[in-house]
Amino acid sequence: MSSEGKKKVILSCAQPTGKLSLGNYLGAVRNWAEMLEKNECFFGIVDLHAITTPAKPALLRQNVFDCLAQYIACGLDPEKCHQFVQSHVVGHTELAWILTCITPIGELQRMTQFKDKTAKLGFKATHSDGDDLKFSHEGARPQASINAGILCYPVLMAADILLYNADQVPVGEDQRQHLELCRDLAQRFNHQYSETFVIPKPYVPKVGSRIMSLSEPTRKMSKSDKNERATLFILDEPDLIKKKISSAVTDSGSKIESNSEKPGVANLLSIHSALSGQNTDQLEEHFAGKGYGVLKSELTELISDSLQPVREKYHELIQDKTYLKSVLAQGANAAQKRAYKILGKVYRKVGFPERDRT
Numbered sequence: 403m404s405s406e407g408k409k410k411v412i413l414s415c416a417q418p419t420g421k422l423s424l425g426n427y428l429g430a431v432r433n434w435a436e437m438l439e440k441n442e443c444f445f446g447i448v449d450l451h452a453i454t455t456p457a458k459p460a461l462l463r464q465n466v467f468d469c470l471a472q473y474i475a476c477g478l479d480p481e482k483c484h485q486f487v488q489s490h491v492v493g494h495t496e497l498a499w500i501l502t503c504i505t506p507i508g509e510l511q512r513m514t515q516f517k518d519k520t521a522k523l524g525f526k527a528t529h530s531d532g533d534d535l536k537f538s539h540e541g542a543r544p545q546a547s548i549n550a551g552i553l554c555y556p557v558l559m560a561a562d563i564l565l566y567n568a569d570q571v572p573v574g575e576d577q578r579q580h581l582e583l584c585r586d587l588a589q590r591f592n593h594q595y596s597e598t599f600v601i602p603k604p605y606v607p608k609v610g611s612r613i614m615s616l617s618e619p620t621r622k623m624s625k626s627d628k629n630e631r632a633t634l635f636i637l638d639e640p641d642l643i644k645k646k647i648s649s650a651v652t653d654s655g656s657k658i659e660s661n662s663e664k665p666g667v668a669n670l671l672s673i674h675s676a677l678s679g680q681n682t683d684q685l686e687e688h689f690a691g692k693g694y695g696v697l698k699s700e701l702t703e704l705i706s707d708s709l710q711p712v713r714e715k716y717h718e719l720i721q722d723k724t725y726l727k728s729v730l731a732q733g734a735n736a737a738q739k740r741a742y743k744i745l746g747k748v749y750r751k752v753g754f755p756e757r758d759r760t
């Protein structure tokens with residue numbers, strides 16, 4: 403509860419880019435499900451963000467329903483929270499535009515995810531003098547181009563959060579920097595136009611906030627990884643989980659311990675810890691004198707068993723489009739109600755004249 407005795411507002415979102423990864427589950431969605439009882443929760447499916455990378459329209463549409471079915475299967479009970487599609491609610495892009503006008507381009511160019519994404523496209527962003535970033539097209543694939551959406555992505559994300567005046571935003575570690583920008587923008591707006599936005603707090607879980615790739619454990623596990631063995635998805639069947647975990651990169655030596663020189667083993671232990679609730683010391687003791695094979699087979703079973711109810715529930719839900727549509731309709735109504743209130747306030751503060759409705 404907030405200081406006024408009202409429920410806290412929680413908001414978080416994920417992109418509908420296919421199946422949710424184990425990282426999405428452990429770093430985000432599973433934690434959202436823990437927050438339903440005590441808070442007023444809004445969970446978005448951000449289709450506007452998803453088109454910053456080319457998406458086939460029919461697939462994007464299907465992915466939205468897949469994402470919702472996975473949300474519910476992970477425990478987001480529609481009776482206890484509002485689940486909505488970003489493009490259904492008027493206000494996200496409107497507020498994003500207003501925030502864009504108080505965002506220095508340099509701040510966006512410095513975002514780690516922007517640099518990573520542009521690097522992937524073949525562009526190199528290099529610091530030249532001071533804070534200036536220069537883009538070199540040298541060695542870039544000829545078709546590579548950066549759309550402005552990728553640059554402005556974090557501003558839209560800030561709008562998603564501020565449009566609901568969210569108190570807390572539960573996310574994985576990779577979103578922390580975007581949250582910082584959101585807080586800066588809220589403060590800047592409040593300073594420029596008077597107190598309007600709540601300054602949202604990130605909630606990043608202690609365990610599971612940064613699940614790493616199974617094949618390159620120094621990189622984050624990502625649902626868009628080209629390497630099929632790198633990412634576990636929450637809908638993977640037990641056979642596939644077994645294959646992926648058995649081929650997961652471990653490190654030289656045989657001792658099972660969590661340290662930075664053994665990122666592969668440390669990652670497997672952190673997945674174990676997030677699912678079993680045992681801390682690293684307990685796990686190191688449990689696996690003392692045992693080999694990587696034992697760790698992998700125990701982990702395979704733990705993941706398969708933990709995700710079995712999610713898989714089963716998803717397969718049931720995805721058959722029922724009518725139900726899923728009704729969840730989204732209710733979610734959009736609740737979200738829109740709150741969004742209009744806050745957007746109206748923002749418009750007044752900025753000085754947009756009220757529309758005469760007579």
Ligand code: TYM
Binds near residue numbers: 418
């Ligand atoms: P997205 O779709 O990439 O990821 C959704 C959530 O999953 C977390 N996550 C991870 N956590 C731990 N380990 C990993 N390997 C891992 N990979 C992903 C992310 O931190 C995230 O919490 N920009 C956001 C979507 C967004 C949003 C928002 C989030 C748009 N508007 C407003 C919060 C509030 C994104 O692309 O998430």
